[in-house]
Amino acid sequence: MLAVLSATASAADSAPVRVAPNIHVLPGKVAAPGPDNLGRIANVVVITGPTGVIVVGTGTSDADGERLLAAISRLSKQPVVLAINTYAGPEHVLGNGAFARRGIPIMAHRATDDYMRVNCELCQRNLQAIIGDAAMRGTHPGRPRRLIDGPVSIEVGGRRLDILYYGATQQPGSIAVFDIASGVLFAGALASFDVVPDAHDADLGNWIEALQQLRRLPAKLVVPARGPLGTPARLDEVKDYLAKLALETQRACAAGLSLARTTATVDLPAYRGWATYARTHPRNVHFQYLRLEARELAGQGAVDQ
Secondary structure, eight states: OOOOOOOTTTTTTOEEEEEEEEEEEEOOOOSOOTTTTTTTOOOEEEEEOSEEEEEEEEOHHHHHHHHHHHHHHHHOSSSSEEESSSSSHHHHHHHHHHHHHTOOEEEEHHHHHHHHHHHHHHHHHHHHHHHHHHHHHOOOOOOOOESSSOOEEEEEETEEEEEEEEEEHHHTTTTTETTTTTEEEEEEEEEEEEEEOOOOOOOHHHHHHHHHHTTOOOOOOEEEEOOBBOGGGGGHHHHHHHHHHHHHHHHHHHHOOOHHHHHOOOGGGGTSEEESSHHHHHHHHHHHHHHHHHHTTTTTOOOOO
8 A cells, every 4th residue: 555644754864665566765854944944845756677776856956865775775776777757846956966976867848947947046945944954065966967848758767758848847857757657746846845935936827727637648657846745636726726816816906906915815725834934924915915916917818717
């Protein structure tokens, strides 16, 4: 039976948890990044194949990348043959340097690499201000070198993985990974369970459509970027949040409310219990309003729904 991780799992001292044959997850803390969790808020996936190990996510710093590699060495004697960046969040990519030093190829969508080139240094500085200089010592944004431009199936480490891409969704370049043999879907930032998803760079319409596509997969278990593992049905919760975010922000904009008023008043009570609601939801409203305003100025009229 597939294991389900607790939403309260500690990140600073999390151990790999087996969720399917030859698949382990190092759970992230279900909270905002802080000194107590060293910014380790994302789930990291370790897939062991007959001839090599694939890692989804590299951690939040150089030291965190080294910690992950040490944990992987205790799980398997096989070499790490690929790391995958499914999105460009600092909690997911700032450990790249530890992998790159060992010659481990890092895969991402080309748009994710572009996003990292523009944003990663600032993201690193912001995280360093939160968790401290010592935790980030030696961290340099390592860029992925194995770039893809669309969905692709790959054979690596003796396993077949489907890399899923649906256009600009949560971010430009966000991808998911489906392990056909186990039926485990690694949704990347396309899904966060019990955590408000970060939508400040999102195309909500494409994202909602992507979640509908993911629901059609023969998946048995979903590993989100953040939060506990869940069934594919939990993808509907993310979709519903995004749809309501789009609808209520559009209504406020259409009613002539200012950006500040909209950000302050668009509340979705059903999701207040999700982690980081007070911090992330107003930010999502803020950037969705700006997106709607930009479309209106461009004369497009229609908005994400």
